[in-house]
Amino acid sequence: MPATTTPDRILVYRHSLLTRLTHWINALALLVLLMSGLQIFNAHAALYWGQKSTFARPWLAMTAELKEGRPIGVTSLGGRKLETTGLFGYSGKEGAREARGFPAWATLPGRRALATGRHLHLFFAWVFVLNGLTYLSGAILGGHLRRDLWPTRDQLRPGHLWREIVDHARLRFHKGEAARRYNILQKGAYLGVILVLLPLMLLTGLTMSPGANAFAPWLVDLFAGRQSARSLHFIAATLIVVFVVVHLAMVVLSGLWNNIRSMITGRYAIEVEAGEAT
Amino acid sequence: MSKGAPRRNWLKAAGVALTGLWLAGCRGKSPGKIADEILMRAETLNFRVQRIGLRRDALAREFSLDDISQDFRSNGSIDPPDADYRAHLAKGFADWRLVIDGLVERPMSLTLADLRAQPARTQITRHDCVEGWSSIGQWTGARLGPLLDKAGLKQEARFVVFHCADSLDGTTDGSGRYYESIDLVDAFHPQTILAYDMGGAPLPVRHGAPIRLRVERQLGYKHAKYVHRIEAVADLAHIGRGKGGFWEDRANYEWYAGI
Numbered sequence: 001m002p003a004t005t006t007p008d009r010i011l012v013y014r015h016s017l018l019t020r021l022t023h024w025i026n027a028l029a030l031l032v033l034l035m036s037g038l039q040i041f042n043a044h045a046a047l048y049w050g051q052k053s054t055f056a057r058p059w060l061a062m063t064a065e066l067k068e069g070r071p072i073g074v075t076s077l078g079g080r081k082l083e084t085t086g087l088f089g090y091s092g093k094e095g096a097r098e099a100r101g102f103p104a105w106a107t108l109p110g111r112r113a114l115a116t117g118r119h120l121h122l123f124f125a126w127v128f129v130l131n132g133l134t135y136l137s138g139a140i141l142g143g144h145l146r147r148d149l150w151p152t153r154d155q156l157r158p159g160h161l162w163r164e165i166v167d168h169a170r171l172r173f174h175k176g177e178a179a180r181r182y183n184i185l186q187k188g189a190y191l192g193v194i195l196v197l198l199p200l201m202l203l204t205g206l207t208m209s210p211g212a213n214a215f216a217p218w219l220v221d222l223f224a225g226r227q228s229a230r231s232l233h234f235i236a237a238t239l240i241v242v243f244v245v246v247h248l249a250m251v252v253l254s255g256l257w258n259n260i261r262s263m264i265t266g267r268y269a270i271e272v273e274a275g276e277a278t
Numbered sequence: 279m280s281k282g283a284p285r286r287n288w289l290k291a292a293g294v295a296l297t298g299l300w301l302a303g304c305r306g307k308s309p310g311k312i313a314d315e316i317l318m319r320a321e322t323l324n325f326r327v328q329r330i331g332l333r334r335d336a337l338a339r340e341f342s343l344d345d346i347s348q349d350f351r352s353n354g355s356i357d358p359p360d361a362d363y364r365a366h367l368a369k370g371f372a373d374w375r376l377v378i379d380g381l382v383e384r385p386m387s388l389t390l391a392d393l394r395a396q397p398a399r400t401q402i403t404r405h406d407c408v409e410g411w412s413s414i415g416q417w418t419g420a421r422l423g424p425l426l427d428k429a430g431l432k433q434e435a436r437f438v439v440f441h442c443a444d445s446l447d448g449t450t451d452g453s454g455r456y457y458e459s460i461d462l463v464d465a466f467h468p469q470t471i472l473a474y475d476m477g478g479a480p481l482p483v484r485h486g487a488p489i490r491l492r493v494e495r496q497l498g499y500k501h502a503k504y505v506h507r508i509e510a511v512a513d514l515a516h517i518g519r520g521k522g523g524f525w526e527d528r529a530n531y532e533w534y535a536g537i
Contacts, residue, residue, distance in 0.1 A: 044410035051341065051404060053411040055349050114408065115530045116314070122537060123320035210406050211328040211536025214336040214495045226404065226412050 007271035012180060014268035016144065022135035023263055029128040030240065032120055033201075035108035037237060038101070039117030045089070045101030047234055051225035059231070064090040064099035071099070125205065132198060139194075148182060149191055155184040173254040179270045193243050197236050204233040314530070325534040332536075334463055338494035341402045346477065347413040350405070355456065356484040358444035358504060366443075371488040376472070380439070380509035383430030390474065390488055396420035399471050407498040408531065417492050419473035423466040426510070431462075434512040437522070438465045440491050441507035446524060458502040459514055459522040459533075460493055469494045472505065497535035499525050 015023075046058035058076070062084070065074045073089030075082045085091070091103035104110040108120060139145040154160060164185050167173070174183055182190070206212040207219045207229035223229040251259045255269075262268035307315075358364075366374050371390055379385040388396075400418040426438070439459045447454035464470055471492050474481055481487045486503025493500050500523070514520060519527035526533050 040410065044407070046411075048411075051345060051412065052347050052414045053349075053351070055351065055411070115525075115532075116317075118408070118532065119314065119317040119320070119530075122324060122532075123317040126320055126323060208406075208410075209328075209537035210338060210404075210497060211324075211332060211495050214338050215328065215332045217339055220339060226406065230410060 007176070007273060009269045009271055011267040011269050013266050014262045015266045016138075016142070017266070018135065018138040018142070019144065020263055020266060022131050022138075025127065025131045026135070029124045029131060030244075032108060032124040033128060034237060034241065035106060036117045036120035036124070037233075039107040039109065039112075040114065040121060041234065042101040042107060042112065043114045043117075047231045048227040049225070049231060050227055051220075053227055060234075062089040062101040071097070073099075125202075128198075129202060132202075136194070149187055149194075151184055151187050155187070160184065171253055175271050177270075177272065179268075189243060189246070193240065197240050197243070200236045201233065201240070204229040204236065208233065318532075321532045321534060324532075324537050328534075328536045329463065332495070334466075335468055336495075338403055338469055341404065341414050343402065343416070345414045346402060346416055350413040350415050350485070351407070351411060352484040353407060353409075353498065355442075355444035355446050355503060358483075360443060360445050360455075363443045363504065367483065367487070374488050374506070376489060376505065377507040378425065378429045378510075379507070380511050381432040381435040382426075382510050383432060384428070386425075386429050393420050393472065393474060393489070397424045399469065400475075401469055401471070401492070401494070403469070403492070403494045405498055405501070408535065416477050417471065417473040418475035418478070419471035419489070419492065421468065422470045422472060422491075422508075423468070425472070425508075426465060429510075431510055435462070435510040437461055437511050437514055439509040439511055439514070439517050439522075440502040440505045441509065442502050443504040443506050447528065456502060456504070456524045457518055458491065458500055458524065459511075459517065460496075460500065464493050464495065467493070467495070495536055499523070499531060500535050 045063070046053070046055075046061040048054050048058055059078055061076045063074050063076075064071050066072075067083075071090050072083055073085040073087065073091060075084040075088045087103060088101060090097060090099055092098050092100070100112065107117070109116050136145075139149070161184060164183055168185055173179070203219060204223060206216070207223050208226055213220055213226070220226060220229070223232055258269050374390055376388045376390075376393055377386070378388070397420065398418060399421050400416065402414065402416045404412050404414050406412050422438070437459050438461075440457060442456035442458075444456050445452070445454040446456050460470075469492065472489050473486075473492050474489055476482065476485055481490060486501075486505070489505045490503040491501050491505055509517075511517065514522040514533075518524070521527045521530075522533040523531070525531040
């Protein structure tokens with residue numbers, strides 16, 4: 001950009017009402033699903049592969065054990081043991097510590113309450129599914145998916161991809177005309193979550209239902225067993241948490257208020273060279 | 279904004295209507311109870327969807343002998359303290375009777391030998407605990423459907439209640455006895471059996487000797503152990519504390535445990 005011109009800020013209409021509404025409903029549903037999911041996980045804080053639980057050999061487990069007469073939290077991952085007192089396996093306020101997988105601040109409700117956790121989880125699962133279907137059908141029929149989210153040919157060139165990665169690593173984000181559209185890393189992340197991770201959450205969740213198993217036995221085969229499905233449900237949830245952490249970091253780093261406004265009013269500010277704005 | 283204004287009016291009207299319904303429906307109840315009642319509507323929804331989507335006789339997955347768990351876990355009562363149960367156990371359940379009564383034309387009282395003479399089924403199925411774990415086991419037992427046909431369900435019968443011999447919550451006056459209930463769709467399902475054998479041998483005590491229910495399309499807590507009486511009823515309000523099962527009454531577990 002030539003130094004002689006000062007950039008103008010213009011507001012472009014970035015997010016449709018459907019996108020904004022479903023985004024926030026989804027954010028709420030995913031938060032409740034995550035925390036109530038950890039409550040349910042805590043009822044048996046161990047994960048297995050296959051059709052059944054191999055109790056002596058979980059690939060992931062959070063337990064409380066005694067060490068020199070004092071209880072400690074232990075997380076075992078693939079046979080390796082890690083002391084995680086205060087976080088996984090054994091946690092709580094001083095004097096009221098207890099054996100539990102995830103700590104109270106991460107679960108909903110905070111206290112041990114499997115039934116309430118399940119009620120919350122299965123209710124917000126419906127919110128998540130109906131909201132997700134609303135968004136997806138709108139995004140497909142309205143062209144949002146194809147127009148805004150699908151990578152274009154030029155974005156997929158290795159050279160371009162590499163430059164985006166380098167720019168992101170340096171926290172240099174698109175400002176001008178290029179900011180009118182999503183960059184390729186954004187598109188990849190959003191599509192991965194929308195088309196892979198979130199549907200995977202639904203399908204692996206359904207695979208844990210004995211009723212759904214009788215209804216759709218192919219689900220059990222697809223994920224190679226109910227316990228595998230439970231593990232994949234956990235892993236996909238973890239990846240969604242990773243996405244949200246990166247997503248939030250990017251929101252802050254690339255302009256907190258601009259991003260938040262665009263997801264509330266729909267208007268996103270970009271800088272264009274003076275005189276170019278119309 | 280010719281488009282925006284009507285939309286906002288519509289939203290406002292819907293909001294007012296919903297709030298009105300909400301207040302009308304919830305007056306006089308604590309917020310916690312209201313919240314839970316709203317959440318519990320998902321249970322009704324899950325039940326209806328599964329009942330619509332699921333063929334009445336769609337079978338739960340059956341496995342091979344190689345799949346059977348060597349470490350099949352047991353939960354709930356694993357060694358009932360009740361004196362009458364201990365007496366039956368000491369005599370090898372020689373005097374155990376399974377009573378079928380309630381809304382039936384011909385009440386029955388069956389010995390274990392009688393039960394073993396009934397139409398039976400053997401199945402290797404997966405047991406899914408509400409806690410999240412699964413074990414696979416082989417079960418042999420009398421099919422519940424033909425038994426209920428023999429007893430002759432009355433027109434009004436809608437549910438089948440399983441009364442158990444174990445007290446799980448420490449009381450010994452009988453009020454803490456385990457019980458469970460299912461509807462007639464599950465009662466007449468081909469895989470719904472009163473299991474007396476597990477892995478080809480008589481059912482061990484920790485798995486519900488001498489008889490446990492298998493209702494394969496639901497979670498583990500529905501599979502009542504130590505069953506001694508099956509009662510056909512029109513509704514569940516007068517059984518236990520009215521919610522259809524021990525955990526349903528005490529911990530607010532879902533009555534329909536298909537998910």
